[in-house]
Amino acid sequence: MSTTPRASSAIPGEPAHLGSVLAHHPELASQFMDLYGTFWGSDVLSARLKEIARMRNARVTECGFCRNVRFEKAVGEGLGEDVLDDITDGYETSGKLTDAEKAVLKFTDALIFDPDLLTGDARVALQKHLSAEQIAELGMGITLFLALAKALITMGLEPETMERTVLPTPEPVQREATE
Amino acid sequence: MNGPVAQAVAGNPEFARQYTNFRNTAHHALGDDLTAQVRQAVAQVHGLDQALGDTAPPAMPDDKSAELCVAYARRMPFEHTAITDAEAAEVIDAIGEPGYVALSVVAALADAECRAAMVDLPALARQA
Numbered sequence: 001m002s003t004t005p006r007a008s009s010a011i012p013g014e015p016a017h018l019g020s021v022l023a024h025h026p027e028l029a030s031q032f033m034d035l036y037g038t039f040w041g042s043d044v045l046s047a048r049l050k051e052i053a054r055m056r057n058a059r060v061t062e063c064g065f066c067r068n069v070r071f072e073k074a075v076g077e078g079l080g081e082d083v084l085d086d087i088t089d090g091y092e093t094s095g096k097l098t099d100a101e102k103a104v105l106k107f108t109d110a111l112i113f114d115p116d117l118l119t120g121d122a123r124v125a126l127q128k129h130l131s132a133e134q135i136a137e138l139g140m141g142i143t144l145f146l147a148l149a150k151a152l153i154t155m156g157l158e159p160e161t162m163e164r165t166v167l168p169t170p171e172p173v174q175r176e177a178t179e
Numbered sequence: 180m181n182g183p184v185a186q187a188v189a190g191n192p193e194f195a196r197q198y199t200n201f202r203n204t205a206h207h208a209l210g211d212d213l214t215a216q217v218r219q220a221v222a223q224v225h226g227l228d229q230a231l232g233d234t235a236p237p238a239m240p241d242d243k244s245a246e247l248c249v250a251y252a253r254r255m256p257f258e259h260t261a262i263t264d265a266e267a268a269e270v271i272d273a274i275g276e277p278g279y280v281a282l283s284v285v286a287a288l289a290d291a292e293c294r295a296a297m298v299d300l301p302a303l304a305r306q307a
């Protein structure tokens with residue numbers, strides 16, 4: 001896995017990172033930020049559950065950047081490092097993760113790794129803990145987590161080293177009404 | 180091309196609109212024909228004939244740059260950490276840096292959408 005950017009920043013003065021590289025296509029960058037902000041701004045599903053899925057994706061895809069970022073909203077909902085430490089193989093036996101969180105993790109694994117994991121009891125558990133609307137939102141989020149983590153890695157945008165960093169949660173883009 | 184995620188979030192007009200805009204813009208950035216080739220190649224790695232919602236792409240052009248792009252995309256589902264600097268550089272030489280960025284996003288999104296289809300995300304999102 002390369003930590004040397006394979007694509008340059010399209011924003012003068014900024015280093016190569018996902019946002020500055022996507023800026024080779026400004027509309028694409030802007031639409032991703034809109035979508036990601038709307039996703040994190042929605043409260044249909046808690047930020048805590050979204051962050052748990054995001055962290056599982058970070059570990060499975062080996063995205064070091066994703067793994068070291070924390071979003072404020074999930075931290076504010078009480079998601080601490082002691083719980084995040086259990087989002088590793090064998091999470092099924094964790095005493096810190098709730099049953100709903102384990103169901104979200106199993107769904108995440110099925111979507112990003114092996115669809116056969118979402119059969120029988122795992123499917124029942126997911127549908128017990130999450131509504132259809134919540135599953136739709138989570139499914140879209142996991143799709144974005146997976147796609148953007150893989151795009152980031154393949155474009156060589158992984159940091160060589162990175163401290164754990166709490167970032168402001170992406171927010172919906174506010175635009176002035178135009179009429 | 181619509182896809183399983185857009186189908187799953189159809190009940191939320193804002194998500195549906197924004198996701199579709201993002202996806203369509205990525206596809207447009209790479210170009211419709213090459214996007215179709217890339218999406219089919221990724222689907223075939225997953226053992227699918229086509230990505231959900233796609234139609235068969237036009238015949239593969241006899242074009243070295245398209246072949247390089249498809250070869251790069253085929254690595255995305257299971258070998259994304261193994262792509263080398265040299266492979267990426269070859270693609271950039273062939274289609275330029277903006278094209279390479281678009282290809283990386285389109286291939287990764289195609290992989291994620293195939294996976295969403297394989298867990299039948301649209302059906303899960305329709306459950307009673």
